[in-house]
Amino acid sequence: MKSLLSASTDDKAEEPDVSAETLRIRGGRPLTGRVEVKGAKNLATKAMVAALLGETPSTLRDIPGISDVNVVRSLLEVHGVTVEEGDEPGSLRLDPSGAVTAHFEEIDAHAGASRIPILFCGPLLHLLGEALIPDLGGCRIGDRPINFHMDALRAFGAIVDKSYEGIRITAPDGLTGAEIELPYPSVGATEQVLLTAVKAKGVTELRNAAIEPEIMDLIAVLQKMGAIISYEPNRVILIEGVDELRGYDHRCIFDRNEAASWACAALATDGDIFVGGARQQEMLTFLNVFRKAGGWFDVREDGIQFRRGGSIKPVVVETDVHPGFMTDWQQPLIVALTQAEGTSVVHETVYENRLGFTDALNQMGADIVVHPDGIASSDRRVPRRALEQAAVINGPTPLHGADVEVPDLRGGYSYVIAALAAEGESIVRNVGIIRRGYEKFFTKLDALGADFDVIG
Ligand code: EPU
Numbered sequence: 001m002k003s004l005l006s007a008s009t010d011d012k013a014e015e016p017d018v019s020a021e022t023l024r025i026r027g028g029r030p031l032t033g034r035v036e037v038k039g040a041k042n043l044a045t046k047a048m049v050a051a052l053l054g055e056t057p058s059t060l061r062d063i064p065g066i067s068d069v070n071v072v073r074s075l076l077e078v079h080g081v082t083v084e085e086g087d088e089p090g091s092l093r094l095d096p097s098g099a100v101t102a103h104f105e106e107i108d109a110h111a112g113a114s115r116i117p118i119l120f121c122g123p124l125l126h127l128l129g130e131a132l133i134p135d136l137g138g139c140r141i142g143d144r145p146i147n148f149h150m151d152a153l154r155a156f157g158a159i160v161d162k163s164y165e166g167i168r169i170t171a172p173d174g175l176t177g178a179e180i181e182l183p184y185p186s187v188g189a190t191e192q193v194l195l196t197a198v199k200a201k202g203v204t205e206l207r208n209a210a211i212e213p214e215i216m217d218l219i220a221v222l223q224k225m226g227a228i229i230s231y232e233p234n235r236v237i238l239i240e241g242v243d244e245l246r247g248y249d250h251r252c253i254f255d256r257n258e259a260a261s262w263a264c265a266a267l268a269t270d271g272d273i274f275v276g277g278a279r280q281q282e283m284l285t286f287l288n289v290f291r292k293a294g295g296w297f298d299v300r301e302d303g304i305q306f307r308r309g310g311s312i313k314p315v316v317v318e319t320d321v322h323p324g325f326m327t328d329w330q331q332p333l334i335v336a337l338t339q340a341e342g343t344s345v346v347h348e349t350v351y352e353n354r355l356g357f358t359d360a361l362n363q364m365g366a367d368i369v370v371h372p373d374g375i376a377s378s379d380r381r382v383p384r385r386a387l388e389q390a391a392v393i394n395g396p397t398p399l400h401g402a403d404v405e406v407p408d409l410r411g412g413y414s415y416v417i418a419a420l421a422a423e424g425e426s427i428v429r430n431v432g433i434i435r436r437g438y439e440k441f442f443t444k445l446d447a448l449g450a451d452f453d454v455i456g
Contacts (some may be wrong), residue, residue: 011137022429022456024450027401027422029133030271031448036303037259037277038090039252041437043214045116046191047221047250050083051094052123054225058247061091067432071114078106079124079341094247102127104165108134110361111265115437118149118188122196125158125171133167140437148182148189149237155180156196156204157279177241179204185210186233191218197239198227204239209420211235212322213282217253224248241382256282257328258288258438261413263306264332268339268421273448276303289317293336293344314342314395315379319350327351331414333419338366340395345377352387356409360404364422367394401426409437420450427455 048073050057063069069098073083073092080100086093088138101124117133124131128444150160153169155178161168177200182189188300196431197204209215211231219229219237225245230238259278264272266289280287280299283357287297287304314337319327327350337344338361338392348354358368374388405410419426445452 008018011312019432020454020456021432022427022454023416023431024375024453024455025401025416025419025425025428026397026451027270027399027420027426029420029449030270030441031265031269031273031445033448034276035262035444037255037262037275037449038062038218038439040064040214040391041066042187042257043070043217044252044265045114046119046195046214047248048076048092048094049116049119049123049254050195050218050221050225051247052079052096052099052120052127053195053222053245054096055244056247057093057095057097058225059086059091059093059249060086061086061249061251063090063092063252065090066439067436068114068116070117071110075107075110075117075120075208078102079120082367090241095126099127101130101188102132107132107148108165110134111417115188118146119191121149121153121158121169122156122175122192122199125153125169125175125196126199131169131232132168138332148184148186149192152178152180152182152189152193153196156200177239179205179207180196181207182209184208187212187215187321190211190215194218194222194229194237194239195207198222198225198229198245199243200241202241204241206237206239207235209235209237211319213253214257221248221250224250225238252354253282254279255409256280256286257326259283259304260286260326260329261332261410261438263290263295263297263304264329264336265417265420266306267293267308267312268332268417269310271448272305272307274303278304280304284434285323287324288330289333293333293340299417302430312340312395313334314370314393315338316345318347318400321350327354328410330354331410332417334368334391334393335361335414335418337393337397338368338397338399338418339421340393342395344393344395345375345390346372346393347377348389349385349387349389352389355389357407357414358391359377360402360415361399363402363404363416364399364418364426365397366399366418367397368392383440400424403427404429406430406433408432413438416445420445423455429456
């Protein structure tokens with residue numbers, strides 16, 4: 001790919017072949033160099049929705065150039081929000097003053113593309129009195145129901161009607177603060193409550209809330225807008241509704257999922273990667289596991305350097321809500337664990353179908369057995385969940401090239417990293433999904449010395 005790209009990931013570097021779907025990868029070379037991570041996918045998209053709540057325009061900075069952002073931008077535009085480039089690269093100015101009810105056909109054009117449309121409900125109900133939600137998309141990693149979201153909206157006084165087109169939600173009597181206890185600390189449902197409660201009449205008490213750093217950053221955005229939100233002990237969030245919110249100016253929190261992905265890529269390929277923009281605080285749990293797995297890191301002011309500290313060691317990991325080990329971190333870690341000196345276990349407790357990607361790793365020579373109903377294990381920190389699956393990874397197994405198809409965002413990233421760590425040539429298909437969450441992915445791979453061509 002050298003002829004197409006400069007070895008840089010700065011703002012000016014253009015990602016070529018944006019429609020690329022298939023890569024030919026020649027593995028066996030360590031990834032070495034520097035990449036920059038921008039704002040978090042899982043904050044930027046929600047902060048963009050929050051702009052709908054303001055009486056004045058908002059500016060969001062460090063927005064990653066990923067397709068999920070494009071979907072939300074387009075949905076805001078069909079609702080009459082004016083979205084323009086901001087005053088610095090990677091920023092957007094969002095002006096909601098012309099917001100209107102969109103036609104179902106326009107909304108439906110985004111069906112299946114992302115899960116963010118569900119978060120438009122509260123802001124649209126406040127603004128227009130109704131919200132239309134298409135069939136939702138996102139990664140196919142389990143059932144991904146929306147019952148917590150709908151129950152929360154009903155608690156605020158909304159009426160939810162399901163039709164063959166999608167879901168129509170109305171609030172003829174306005175929205176009133178409520179006492180809500182989530183059955184599970186869902187990230188999306190917590191955001192739903194925040195985006196609805198800030199302008200509902202009265203106080204909302206949300207119990208068993210998710211407290212991911214991206215949620216704390218969304219709370220910071222809403223506070224800048226004029227919201228009154230306090231975070232109490234034991235996952236309780238109190239929101240005092242206000243009549244009016246204004247626009248915000250905000251720089252997104254960095255993408256800790258992307259940072260962890262590149263860290264695992266350094267571990268898996270025996271490389272050395274400096275991740276500019278990565279911060280320690282939001283990654284404490286990941287860094288502990290990375291170190292136990294034989295990784296070495298150095299936290300600096302402008303980022304974190306990652307490489308192996310010796311041989312890779314087996315670990316037992318349980319995914320969990322924050323402050324636990326994120327479900328989005330296990331896939332690239334598993335690639336590295338195929339090279340560990342012994343047996344590792346990864347318990348997936350957040351989603352019921354997020355270990356299927358390991359089939360392709362087995363095709364590449366890994367020895368991974370997935371237990372669909374989970375397995376008992378001593379010293380568990382996270383109680384077993386009905387949804388649990390577990391992967392047992394026996395290492396070290398040399399990886400070899402294969403022809404594989406990307407199933408979802410994080411699984412897809414792992415396939416590319418596995419192919420880069422493997423001896424020989426691999427074909428990785430359907431790589432377009434990876435652009436949902438990884439900005440300038442090919443540019444960054446190239447800057448790190450990956451040997452690959454776009455072939456389709
Ligand atoms: N759940 C329900 N009912 C609901 C909502 C959730 O049963 O109404 C269940 C889910 O099925 C799942 C669990 O609760 O088993 C947790 O789901 P959560 O709502 O926390 O996830 P989400 O908001 O849909 C976000 C991220 C995911 C990330 C999870 C967990 C976004 C756009 N997505 O999803 O990110 O894995 O939180 O941290 O913020 C990714 O980036 O690749 C990704 C999938």
